[in-house]
Amino acid sequence: MPDEFYMRLALEAAWEFQGRTYPNPAVGCVICSQHGEILAIEAHQKAGEAHAEVRAVKTALGRLNPSLIFPQDPTALHAFLLANHQNLLKDASIYVTLEPCNHYGTTPPCALLLRALHVRRVCIGMKDESPKASGGMARLVKAGIGVKQGVLEKECALLLAPFLAWQKGHFSFFKLAMSSNGVIDGGIVTSEASRKRVHELRQHLSLLAIGGNTVRTDRPTLDARLCAGKAPDVLIYSREAQFDQSIPLFSVPERKVTIASSWEPLLCSPFVMIEGGEGTLRALPEQTQWLLVFRSAHFKTGQCPCITARFKRVWHQPCGEDMMEWYIRE
Amino acid sequence: MPDEFYMRLALEAAWEFQGRTYPNPAVGCVICSQHGEILAIEAHQKAGEAHAEVRAVKTALGRLNPSLIFPQDPTALHAFLLANHQNLLKDASIYVTLEPCNHYGTTPPCALLLRALHVRRVCIGMKDESPKASGGMARLVKAGIGVKQGVLEKECALLLAPFLAWQKGHFSFFKLAMSSNGVIDGGIVTSEASRKRVHELRQHLSLLAIGGNTVRTDRPTLDARLCAGKAPDVLIYSREAQFDQSIPLFSVPERKVTIASSWEPLLCSPFVMIEGGEGTLRALPEQTQWLLVFRSAHFKTGQCPCITARFKRVWHQPCGEDMMEWYIRE
Ligand SMILES: [Zn+2]
Ligand SMILES: [Zn+2]
Numbered sequence: 100m101p102d103e104f105y106m107r108l109a110l111e112a113a114w115e116f117q118g119r120t121y122p123n124p125a126v127g128c129v130i131c132s133q134h135g136e137i138l139a140i141e142a143h144q145k146a147g148e149a150h151a152e153v154r155a156v157k158t159a160l161g162r163l164n165p166s167l168i169f170p171q172d173p174t175a176l177h178a179f180l181l182a183n184h185q186n187l188l189k190d191a192s193i194y195v196t197l198e199p200c201n202h203y204g205t206t207p208p209c210a211l212l213l214r215a216l217h218v219r220r221v222c223i224g225m226k227d228e229s230p231k232a233s234g235g236m237a238r239l240v241k242a243g244i245g246v247k248q249g250v251l252e253k254e255c256a257l258l259l260a261p262f263l264a265w266q267k268g269h270f271s272f273f274k275l276a277m278s279s280n281g282v283i284d285g286g287i288v289t290s291e292a293s294r295k296r297v298h299e300l301r302q303h304l305s306l307l308a309i310g311g312n313t314v315r316t317d318r319p320t321l322d323a324r325l326c327a328g329k330a331p332d333v334l335i336y337s338r339e340a341q342f343d344q345s346i347p348l349f350s351v352p353e354r355k356v357t358i359a360s361s362w363e364p365l366l367c368s369p370f371v372m373i374e375g376g377e378g379t380l381r382a383l384p385e386q387t388q389w390l391l392v393f394r395s396a397h398f399k400t401g402q403c404p405c406i407t408a409r410f411k412r413v414w415h416q417p418c419g420e421d422m423m424e425w426y427i428r429e
Numbered sequence: 430m431p432d433e434f435y436m437r438l439a440l441e442a443a444w445e446f447q448g449r450t451y452p453n454p455a456v457g458c459v460i461c462s463q464h465g466e467i468l469a470i471e472a473h474q475k476a477g478e479a480h481a482e483v484r485a486v487k488t489a490l491g492r493l494n495p496s497l498i499f500p501q502d503p504t505a506l507h508a509f510l511l512a513n514h515q516n517l518l519k520d521a522s523i524y525v526t527l528e529p530c531n532h533y534g535t536t537p538p539c540a541l542l543l544r545a546l547h548v549r550r551v552c553i554g555m556k557d558e559s560p561k562a563s564g565g566m567a568r569l570v571k572a573g574i575g576v577k578q579g580v581l582e583k584e585c586a587l588l589l590a591p592f593l594a595w596q597k598g599h600f601s602f603f604k605l606a607m608s609s610n611g612v613i614d615g616g617i618v619t620s621e622a623s624r625k626r627v628h629e630l631r632q633h634l635s636l637l638a639i640g641g642n643t644v645r646t647d648r649p650t651l652d653a654r655l656c657a658g659k660a661p662d663v664l665i666y667s668r669e670a671q672f673d674q675s676i677p678l679f680s681v682p683e684r685k686v687t688i689a690s691s692w693e694p695l696l697c698s699p700f701v702m703i704e705g706g707e708g709t710l711r712a713l714p715e716q717t718q719w720l721l722v723f724r725s726a727h728f729k730t731g732q733c734p735c736i737t738a739r740f741k742r743v744w745h746q747p748c749g750e751d752m753m754e755w756y757i758r759e
Contacts, residue, residue: 281611
């Protein structure tokens, strides 16, 4: 199959963890054996855990040698893979959405690992332009490994865009639950899987912003209880500073709540999800470039929102029976 | 990778041609080499052309031996593959959404071909229950080929459902173009790719049904010009039998137009697409079990339809920048 086929699998794996890798980038990696068999489709899942390439090497080796028992700690895992690969991935092909890192961060450089495995080819979606981590490609080329760059580059650049934005200081997206025919209110719209994913995203945010009207109407808690995660700090966007303090969100331990009549605090925070209804959607700051729609599998009777801002769907992925649809401002 | 991974690729390929294989079933087929490399992902594309398995064998052999020149005619192709496979697919694995056929129809039995190739395994999504074509599995088992049945069986049954329905006499679906936020009117909603796909579907219909109000308002042609295909016969569902005969649909050559105040003519036709607006959607006969939504990548201002009938999305696939979403009545 063409390289794009495998890169797409890597992309799909990576998008599953978009946002949840904060402050790291979402990265996906596929490994094919020397014979072309897919041995691993993996993604970086969480900051502090193994990089996509390391996870993929682990999965591939585990498939080829089921007797291997891998350490949990990512640095120990990296060392273990270097010591125990037994040349099983010699002449393998690697597909990775972002140039393999070349620096000692929380974990050792992935480029070193791939070089040690004697893989035959590394296909890279997107070059790493950061002065810190870049240089992986050059290291691989120098070792005689075939490197192809720019496979599904546009799609890989899109995957990386949130990371590049929050590295520069700010990335925000508006989260919306929508029935199949566009209805966004009237009680619960999406399934349990989507609501759980929202909680999984919340725990990684630097700030959760919400419209004041939604706070008054829905009286939400805005925590991450569905994944037993950390509740984010909250910004309530409201002209009116008075709120009923018995609304559950005010009683979440170790949470800071800010009430502001401007988006200023949002723009100063690196990774923000915005929740709310049609009013909030219309009042979004122009710096909020992305929408994330959780789309249910059902139709619903009710009003559909009047969205005048121009957004375009750029990615979709299943989430249980729902769809997650990512939109970007045009 | 697990068998389900490859079967899903076969399913995705097959859904691309759902409806376009009429009166044949939509079928997908994947071939992996003895080493596990994916050699082909194919689907049956059109009645009278090669079955999915034959297309996949052709693609796989062409990849392994690029010097092969294949005949066009499906029966000649089948004979050519039998004579020229050079055991290149010995020990390959085959994934097919429907049990390979065992009868001489327009083309010779696929089960014979797979047996001759000496493949190692055949994974089947769904057993063929038709007395005419069934028995392929038994033939393979008898030849010592490993056969696994029931891989993604539910999904494969869904793929086959339209075929089973039109074989019993009637399958109909309502086609709807919808913006991302549920708007269905106000001019063109979806992209060129979706409109072309609608025309590709139209040329295979036994009947195209449309609501009378839509005919009066949109003054459509309802042909298949975007794919240079045959324009279908039309049923206009309307209490009022009078129509302006200058509406283009009345002037399409070799077309029969029926105007009826009941769905009776629709229910007597085996493969029907229904077009129209919110009124038609509300008046659908209960025998119309499916919706096909062409979903644009953009939001649009306007009204969203009030859909009170219970439908659930059961499949989605990209169509250009749009999505095709299949719904079924709950
Ligand atoms: Zn790395
Ligand atoms: Zn066949």
